[in-house]
């Protein structure tokens with residue numbers, strides 16, 4: 001989705017903005033643009049397509065000079081991807097330029113009002129109303145004009161604005177859309193995402209809703225919604241630029257797949273003390289709740305499906321898992337005895353935010369499981385547990401998903417301990433198995449070259465099925481999504497027992513069925529389902545536990561993964577599936593890190 005960045009200082013802004021935009025590319029976009037305060041006027045460059053097109057334009061425009069500017073990557077919502085609709089947008093008098101991330105819901109109303117004053121709009125975007133209204137409100141005081149403007153805006157925004165009359169000054173504002181200020185020495189920055197800033201500074205201020213920032217090379221001032229200056233804490237980022245770069249891997253996705261042992265370790269180890277799970281950051285009375293709802297989108301929802309199984313098994317409390325885009329409109333039955341767990345890598349997914357607001361409104365307590373520190377969901381939730389996966393850049397999540405699953409498992413064990421629904425022996429055994437996950441994940445990664453061979457063998461299947469039962473079914477959902485997200489092959493996940501009630505007619509000679517077979521309590525049943533598809537000519541690629549002999553005679557090929565507790569199976573079993581999706585997409589020549597039409601963080605409904 002859209003990304004914004006800005007710079008004010010003593011260096012040329014162009015290369016700094018373009019570098020920031022390149023780092024925001026992973027979020028998904030279809031056009032990009034930058035604007036700087038030139039000698040006499042605001043100068044702009046825009047390009048449809050990749051940031052590299054914008055870089056070419058910049059290199060062909062030697063006059064494009066200025067030490068203060070703003071930049072944007074746009075994922076079209078209002079109006080097609082085009083140079084006209086790309087940001088920055090300029091006011092009709094040419095005095096102001098804006099970049100915006102979010103959606104102005106009342107833009108049509110504001111536009112109609114401004115058109116009555118004869119103001120001519122150039123684009124079809126909702127964003128242009130911000131800059132036209134700002135110019136209309138401007139009577140010589142930049143800050144006042146901006147405060148007056150944002151007071152009229154409904155919806156969500158993170159904006160950066162420059163003015164031809166105020167050299168070196170950038171104003172930023174936020175409402176329900178991420179915005180971070182970066183602090184440098186006689187140069188300051190802003191961005192929607194830390195990855196755009198981290199090569200320049202590691203000291204940041206997280207902006208909250210309703211706040212406005214004034215950036216000059218000399219310093220940064222933050223104002224509250226009434227325009228009063230306030231003090232905000234400076235956060236020091238602990239990860240470095242290498243974490244946000246490919247470190248020798250061809251794709252971010254492969255780098256992030258390979259980082260999983262480390263990411264799991266970072267998520268697990270600080271929370272285990274003397275074989276006990278300790279959430280220092282969590283003050284939650286589990287006895288208060290009589291049910292749990294889990295809600296999320298995409299892969300985070302699939303992690304939630306795993307979480308449902310683990311929490312129910314260990315805590316014996318009813319748990320529902322539902323995609324946020326449905327839950328938010330379902331008038332769900334919940335009250336102050338309901339615990340809602342929202343899961344989100346980015347912490348910015350619009351549907352997830354809306355669903356959690358709805359749940360809070362109904363009196364539920366919200367616990368968020370989030371990767372991005374200081375994100376909207378982390379801030380809005382009553383309680384928050386962070387996955388410590390580090391920055392995830394590839395659109396298709398990998399380490400984000402496995403760290404979510406392990407944190408849900410840890411939460412379930414902790415909650416079962418609080419509720420006394422788990423024996424001491426079972427508790428200790430779960431904790432030990434959780435502690436061994438990083439090492440087992442590493443062993444699953446050792447399948448790399450074998451999975452590559454499987455991809456060589458099966459990559460041209462145009463349509464395939466993933467089947468599994470219980471935990472294996474949850475993995476089937478995620479394995480199937482991973483494959484279709486990045487390779488564009490049609491794939492469906494079925495609960496293994498349900499295929500015969502559904503589209504088993506589509507199983508024909510040569511069709512690939514990926515059978516997840518690590519949930520051994522139901523292995524015999526899954527094997528029956530394998531036999532049913534084999535009888536119709538399917539080829540079967542199975543994932544099973546090391547030492548499982550029964551599967552060898554049933555499947556065409558088997559990927560063996562290390563044995564783990566049945567409730568923790570997904571963390572390990574998904575790894576060869578991530579690798580499989582990666583290599584199939586590569587064989588099919590797909591843009592792995594930036595699959596078409598998808599965005600890393602979906603900030604629109």
Ligand code: G6P
Nearest residue numbers: 297298299300344345346349599
């Ligand atoms: C998008 C991404 C998915 C992701 C989902 C939820 O659809 O393409 O990979 O799983 O959003 O994102 P979140 O940041 O909330 O986990």
